[in-house]
Amino acid sequence: MQGVWTPDQVREAEQRLFARTPEPAVMRRAAHAVAVQCARLLSEQTGGVAGRRVALLVGAGNNGGDALWAGAFLRRRGVGVTAVLLAPDKAHPAGLEGLRRAGGRAVPAEGAGADTTGIGAEAADALERADLVVDGIVGLSARGALRPVAAELVRRVIVPIVAVDLPSGVDPTTGAVDGPAVSADLTVTFGGLKPCHVLGTGAVRSGEVTTVGIGVTEELPEPELSLLDAADIGENWPVPGPEDDKYSTGVVGIAAGSATYPGAAVLATGAAVRATAGMVRYAGPAADEVRARWPETVATGSIGDAGRVQAWSVGPGIGTGASGRDVLRFVLESGRPVCADADSITILAEDEAMWDSRDPDAPLVLTPHAGEFARLSGAELGADRVGEAREVAARFDAFVLLKGNTTVIAAPDGRVLVNDARQAWPATAGSGDVLTGLIGALLATGVEPLLTCGYAAHVHSLAAEIAAHGATADGPRSEAGAPIGASALLDAVPAAIRAVRDAALPS
Numbered sequence: 451m452q453g454v455w456t457p458d459q460v461r462e463a464e465q466r467l468f469a470r471t472p473e474p475a476v477m478r479r480a481a482h483a484v485a486v487q488c489a490r491l492l493s494e495q496t497g498g499v500a501g502r503r504v505a506l507l508v509g510a511g512n513n514g515g516d517a518l519w520a521g522a523f524l525r526r527r528g529v530g531v532t533a534v535l536l537a538p539d540k541a542h543p544a545g546l547e548g549l550r551r552a553g554g555r556a557v558p559a560e561g562a563g564a565d566t567t568g569i570g571a572e573a574a575d576a577l578e579r580a581d582l583v584v585d586g587i588v589g590l591s592a593r594g595a596l597r598p599v600a601a602e603l604v605r606r607v608i609v610p611i612v613a614v615d616l617p618s619g620v621d622p623t624t625g626a627v628d629g630p631a632v633s634a635d636l637t638v639t640f641g642g643l644k645p646c647h648v649l650g651t652g653a654v655r656s657g658e659v660t661t662v663g664i665g666v667t668e669e670l671p672e673p674e675l676s677l678l679d680a681a682d683i684g685e686n687w688p689v690p691g692p693e694d695d696k697y698s699t700g701v702v703g704i705a706a707g708s709a710t711y712p713g714a715a716v717l718a719t720g721a722a723v724r725a726t727a728g729m730v731r732y733a734g735p736a737a738d739e740v741r742a743r744w745p746e747t748v749a750t751g752s753i754g755d756a757g758r759v760q761a762w763s764v765g766p767g768i769g770t771g772a773s774g775r776d777v778l779r780f781v782l783e784s785g786r787p788v789c790a791d792a793d794s795i796t797i798l799a800e801d802e803a804m805w806d807s808r809d810p811d812a813p814l815v816l817t818p819h820a821g822e823f824a825r826l827s828g829a830e831l832g833a834d835r836v837g838e839a840r841e842v843a844a845r846f847d848a849f850v851l852l853k854g855n856t857t858v859i860a861a862p863d864g865r866v867l868v869n870d871a872r873q874a875w876p877a878t879a880g881s882g883d884v885l886t887g888l889i890g891a892l893l894a895t896g897v898e899p900l901l902t903c904g905y906a907a908h909v910h911s912l913a914a915e916i917a918a919h920g921a922t923a924d925g926p927r928s929e930a931g932a933p934i935g936a937s938a939l940l941d942a943v944p945a946a947i948r949a950v951r952d953a954a955l956p957s
């Protein structure tokens with residue numbers, strides 16, 4: 451599990467560090483790490499370091515200071531370094547002095563010989579000749595998108611970009627981008643990951659992310675946000691042991707589908723069948739279809755006849771009418787952990803009385819997409835997905851899995867997990883039904899609800915990736931991939947589970 455810290459937490463940790471280590475020394479550590487990564491990239495891209503050219507894009511704050519000092523370190527390795535200053539009067543004085551002492555140059559972004567875009571001739575030339583660009587425009591104190599001159603400079607870059615701390619133009623706290631922003635090949639960040647490295651567009655714009663401690667890590671508090679990695683999941687994915695039987699490995703009930711929508715039932719049930727070794731019971735109008743496709747399930751037409759289960763998945767395709775409401779009420783009254791998805795979220799959002807059916811001691815997982823989330827929260831989803839998911843989780847005393855390219859999972863006690871998919875293959879009809887089945891199956895095995903959601907989201911997106919790239923098809927694995935349907939995603943679930951379990955094996 452990797453921690454993710456808010457900009458405020460990092461700033462406070464830096465202040466604690468400065469009590470022991472002077473700020474300039476900390477900045478030089480940060481800058482040195484940036485220089486090391488730049489040299490690595492130069493070497494990989496151009497076959498060497500000495501004699502290559504680097505342009506630094508330097509803003510008004512300490513982020514620019516880091517870039518300037520990194521330039522000074524690169525000069526010592528024989529790199530030609532030109533700093534392009536966006537705010538020449540405010541550029542970090544010690545960093546600028548350090549770069550000049552090392553033999554680097556600094557030119558204003560808007561200097562003599564400017565063309566219609568306002569970029570000076572020397573700045574344009576530095577960018578054109580660069581083998582690598584360092585983004586030191588803004589860091590943790592960034593607000594909003596790149597301003598026009600910075601945006602124009604960034605637009606001209608055709609070589610790899612190394613971002614200092616974070617790609618400029620990305621909101622540090624939400625990862626949102628609402629205008630021009632840097633797309634980095636590599637981001638070197640300090641102390642620990644920030645939300646922008648793992649959330650939404652920011653995650654994509656960050657490229658590869660390298661974290662360097664610089665003494666800040668030790669000062670950080672418990673993270674408010676965490677990122678699961680494959681090994682965490684593989685280590686804890688429930689598999690049967692020598693003492694287990696079909697009951698002890700978890701019995702999950704699936705209440706999904708209707709005569710009109712049997713597909714949701716088949717997909718959710720199939721996901722539960724593939725997720726764990728336990729038993730899957732299905733209750734609903736699609737019992738015949740479910741039995742035909744998944745003979746290992748115990749399927750019945752009526753929820754009252756379903757038999758004992760240890761957790762329920764409810765919602766996909768049940769409709770929002772009287773029968774859907776009856777099913778949801780039955781499940782909520784069962785006292786078992788429940789994953790409520792799709793139509794059941796809509797019912798809960800519309801019908802306050804439905805909440806009275808809930809056993810307050812049984813965990814409830816809600817898995818809304820943005821539209822369903824808006825119904826629950828009462829307002830359109832904004833940029834702060836983590837903050838909003840946390841708020842709704844607390845308000846409803848439920849675990850909230852907010853779907854999207856980055857899945858955000860909030861517990862009622864404020865803990866948040868993030869699954870950074872970095873690919874959009876699961877965005878296909880029926881994919882949510884598969885996720886619901888996975889969550890129900892894991893809840894039935896007794897995995898803690900927050901982790902259940904994290905494990906399920908990770909395996910779900912990995913299965914989609916595996917399916918899209920053809921790893922389960924006959925031919926060779928494809929680099930580019932192709933769109934998939936939810937059935938293909940479902941078929942790849944065992945491959946995804948194998949992959950995370952293999953990741954947990956000792957190397």
Ligand SMILES: NC(=O)C1=CN([C@@H]2O[C@H](COP(=O)(O)OP(=O)(O)OC[C@H]3O[C@@H](n4cnc5c(N)ncnc54)[C@H](O)[C@@H]3O)[C@@H](O)[C@H]2O)[C@@H](O)CC1
Nearest residue numbers: 477480510511512513588589590591592593594595597615
């Ligand atoms: N505190 C420290 O000493 C350390 C900080 N470090 C670096 O310092 C950075 C934070 O530095 P600062 O707090 O000085 O701030 P930044 O360098 O992030 O921002 C500087 C200035 O840019 C302006 N600005 C904000 N958004 C802008 C935008 N969209 N376009 C143009 N200008 C914008 C702000 O008014 C602010 O004054 C970190 O990201 C990291 O790179 C590292 O050197 C490690 C140690």
Ligand SMILES: [K+]
Nearest residue numbers: 585588614616
């Ligand atoms: K930056």
